[in-house]
Amino acid sequence: MGLSPRTGSLESLREHNLLRVIDVLLAQGTASRAEIARQTGLSRTTVSSLVTELIARGLVTEREPSDERDAAGAGRPPVLLALDRSAGAAIGIDVGHSHLRVAVADLSHAILAQAERALDVDQSAGDGFAAAVELVDEVLAAAGVPHDRVVNVGMGVPGPIRHLTGSVGSSSILPGWVDVRVGEEMERRLGLPVVVENDANLGALGEARFGAGRGVQEIVYLKVSTGIGAGIVIGGRIHHGAGGTAGEIGHLLVNEDGHVCRCGNRGCLETVAAAPSLLEQLSRTHGTDLDIEDVIGLARGGDPGCRRVIADAGQHIGRAVAMLCNLLNPARIIVGGDLSAAGDLLLDPLRGALRRYAIPTAAEDAVVTTGLLGEQAEVRGAIALAIGEADRPLVQATGGLAAGGS
Numbered sequence: 001m002g003l004s005p006r007t008g009s010l011e012s013l014r015e016h017n018l019l020r021v022i023d024v025l026l027a028q029g030t031a032s033r034a035e036i037a038r039q040t041g042l043s044r045t046t047v048s049s050l051v052t053e054l055i056a057r058g059l060v061t062e063r064e065p066s067d068e069r070d071a072a073g074a075g076r077p078p079v080l081l082a083l084d085r086s087a088g089a090a091i092g093i094d095v096g097h098s099h100l101r102v103a104v105a106d107l108s109h110a111i112l113a114q115a116e117r118a119l120d121v122d123q124s125a126g127d128g129f130a131a132a133v134e135l136v137d138e139v140l141a142a143a144g145v146p147h148d149r150v151v152n153v154g155m156g157v158p159g160p161i162r163h164l165t166g167s168v169g170s171s172s173i174l175p176g177w178v179d180v181r182v183g184e185e186m187e188r189r190l191g192l193p194v195v196v197e198n199d200a201n202l203g204a205l206g207e208a209r210f211g212a213g214r215g216v217q218e219i220v221y222l223k224v225s226t227g228i229g230a231g232i233v234i235g236g237r238i239h240h241g242a243g244g245t246a247g248e249i250g251h252l253l254v255n256e257d258g259h260v261c262r263c264g265n266r267g268c269l270e271t272v273a274a275a276p277s278l279l280e281q282l283s284r285t286h287g288t289d290l291d292i293e294d295v296i297g298l299a300r301g302g303d304p305g306c307r308r309v310i311a312d313a314g315q316h317i318g319r320a321v322a323m324l325c326n327l328l329n330p331a332r333i334i335v336g337g338d339l340s341a342a343g344d345l346l347l348d349p350l351r352g353a354l355r356r357y358a359i360p361t362a363a364e365d366a367v368v369t370t371g372l373l374g375e376q377a378e379v380r381g382a383i384a385l386a387i388g389e390a391d392r393p394l395v396q397a398t399g400g401l402a403a404g405g406s
Helices: 005-028 033-040 044-056 125-143 182-190 199-210 275-286 292-300 304-328 338-342 344-357 360-365 374-388 391-397
Strands: 030-032 060-063 080-083 089-095 099-106 111-118 150-157 194-198 219-224 228-234 332-336 367-370
Touching (some): 005 030, 005 033, 005 060, 005 080, 033 044, 044 060, 089 374, 099 125, 111 125, 111 374, 125 182, 150 182, 150 374, 194 199, 199 219, 199 332, 199 374, 219 338, 228 304, 275 292, 275 304, 292 344, 304 338, 304 344, 332 338
Parallel strands (some): 150 194, 219 332, 332 367
Antiparallel strands (some): 030 080, 060 080, 089 099, 099 111
16 A cells, blocks of 8 residues: 555655765765754754664764864764765776776775776777776775675766767867767776766865865866866866866967967967977977976976976966956865976966966965875765765665665
8 A cells, every 4th residue: 555645755855864964974974963964954853863764774884083173172072974885885987198097985985996007098988998997897806895886986087078968078188089978888888877077177076075175165176287177166066167168278278379289279278388288398408208207307406498398387377277266266276187296396487477367366365286186186086976976876776765764
């Protein structure tokens, strides 16, 4: 016999509230009952009842504060809640211009295993997918996580993702991936749900959750490597724009008479400030065997040519960032990618250009710093993306929410 409309409505409301509690823990990793009540608007009594049910179902566990930040404040520190790591796992995949990095994490965002390999920029998307599947199998085996315990996969690629189709845009630095529907193909190969995002957006998400942007609501993450992209976080959420191409700062015009860019336009920021441009500028005086790590090392050692091209890149990037600051007024500019290893050799000229070309109040509000996660930013962001959108996959993997409420 079916439930009455009134009973069904109450059960539906309870299931909705259970998902709200799970969403808080998916987003933050840990939270106290009081924090959950504040963020959801539910009463503490309701939250306590919901948490008790989730603990009984094996989805949530209690733990004591593990560091000074967790235990901060007077009196006895609150008991923290986290999703039970045995309830599932998430995978992060970071596809770069020349690398492929895969990690598996439990639902508290702790990485259990990680692997990476070189990726040839000229490889086809199919070869990249095959390599990613191999690394997924490798990290799952290393972590001892069964395939059926994975509730979601987050994947980043170096190019804009068209929201309507899920395909990679034409300005990707991986030409063999253009127009490929990455999520659909990876889901077919892995047999798992896959969420795809631009790599700079994932770097922004990683730094916002675990790195230099933690606790800041408005940030811009700059990935300065083979290409230049920006991940924009507004109100604590990634800003995608109408179609998914927000943040393509590398294609802002800096010189109308400059070199032709891979996007087809002339004089884009990437043509003067991305790693290949710096190497080309140095080729006459330093030869063609340098990579960007060599350039940074020589610059730190005092090489005037290397210091100059890095400083010039910082100035060009700073002018572009000034435009973003005038428009978006971010509180923090986080610089990641290969060139971020240059530190203040890059950041000091960037800060100078920002102060010169942004309106004073916007420049004053923006703190410019390097990221804290380094090359881990994108894969950590991919894991955060997978976990953040895993509420319903998690519920399905653990038998559904309605079972305990009937």
